[in-house]
Amino acid sequence: MSDTMRIGLLSISDRASDGTYEDQGIPALRDWLGRALRSPWEAVTRLIPDERERIERTLIELADREGCKLILTTGGTGPSPRDVTPEATLAVADKEMPGFGEEMRRISLNFVPTAILSRQVAVIRGQTLIVNLPGQPKSIRETLEGVRAADGSVSHVGIFAAIPYCVDLIGGPYMETDESVIKAFRPKSAIRPRP
Ligand SMILES: Nc1ncnc2c1ncn2[C@@H]1O[C@H](COP(=O)(O)OP(=O)(O)OP(=O)(O)O)[C@@H](O)[C@H]1O
Numbered sequence: 334m335s336d337t338m339r340i341g342l343l344s345i346s347d348r349a350s351d352g353t354y355e356d357q358g359i360p361a362l363r364d365w366l367g368r369a370l371r372s373p374w375e376a377v378t379r380l381i382p383d384e385r386e387r388i389e390r391t392l393i394e395l396a397d398r399e400g401c402k403l404i405l406t407t408g409g410t411g412p413s414p415r416d417v418t419p420e421a422t423l424a425v426a427d428k429e430m431p432g433f434g435e436e437m438r439r440i441s442l443n444f445v446p447t448a449i450l451s452r453q454v455a456v457i458r459g460q461t462l463i464v465n466l467p468g469q470p471k472s473i474r475e476t477l478e479g480v481r482a483a484d485g486s487v488s489h490v491g492i493f494a495a496i497p498y499c500v501d502l503i504g505g506p507y508m509e510t511d512e513s514v515i516k517a518f519r520p521k522s523a524i525r526p527r528p
């Protein structure tokens with residue numbers, strides 16, 4: 334197996350995909366991962382409208398054909414009629430990982446009272462972890478990295494801390510992070526020494 338982690342970045346937005354505004358979802362995901370990851374990775378990106386069948390097909394393509402062991406989606410998690418990202422994600426799932434959604438909503442409440450409007454979920458499909466993030470571009474960093482106090486110390490750990498070990502457990506590459514951005518947590522027995 335290659336050591337390069339392929340990460341699917343899926344932006345789901347009617348208006349970004351039809352050109353009403355420029356997509357900021359994929360650039361925000363790419364920038365954050367560029368700062369956070371120390372191990373080799375490459376992005377496979379897709380920008381699509383809020384259409385359930387299209388979202389399901391794209392998730393299956395990224396997981397099964399493109400070999401992405403992690404897929405981060407952004408957008409379509411709210412209560413509006415066209416927000417169907419969680420339904421599409423659950424439809425392609427083998428297992429639900431409810432801790433991610435619960436924790437992201439808790440983290441987001443540090444930033445906006447409307448955090449509870451996001452129905453975001455995370456699931457496992459085969460050897461792929463799929464995580465929904467909200468559509469607001471700033472929510473990407475907020476949920477992945479967590480909350481910092483004024484002195485820069487972490488007051489609420491972001492959900493990315495749990496992603497490398499989750500990827501280990503489903504058979505993906507060993508991911509390493511820049512601890513000044515996000516410290517990946519692994520039990521001692523799962524930590525590999527640096528070469
Ligand atoms: N891909 C994106 N790029 C830039 N801004 C975005 C993007 N997706 C969402 N936003 C911003 O975040 C807000 C909330 O996101 P949400 O996914 O609810 O969008 P929406 O209102 O359903 O819009 P859309 O028509 O793009 O699907 C949007 O109103 C928009 O300002």
Ligand SMILES: Nc1nc2c(c(=O)[nH]1)N[C@H]1C(S)=C(S)[C@@H](COP(=O)(O)O)O[C@H]1N2
Pocket residue numbers: 407408409410411412416440441444445447448449450451452466467468469471472473475476
């Ligand atoms: N961290 C964070 N979470 C957030 C937000 C945000 O700005 N930051 N916006 C909320 C709002 S206003 C909505 S409606 C929901 C759903 O957003 P989505 O439909 O763009 O996915 O995410 C919520 N979660």
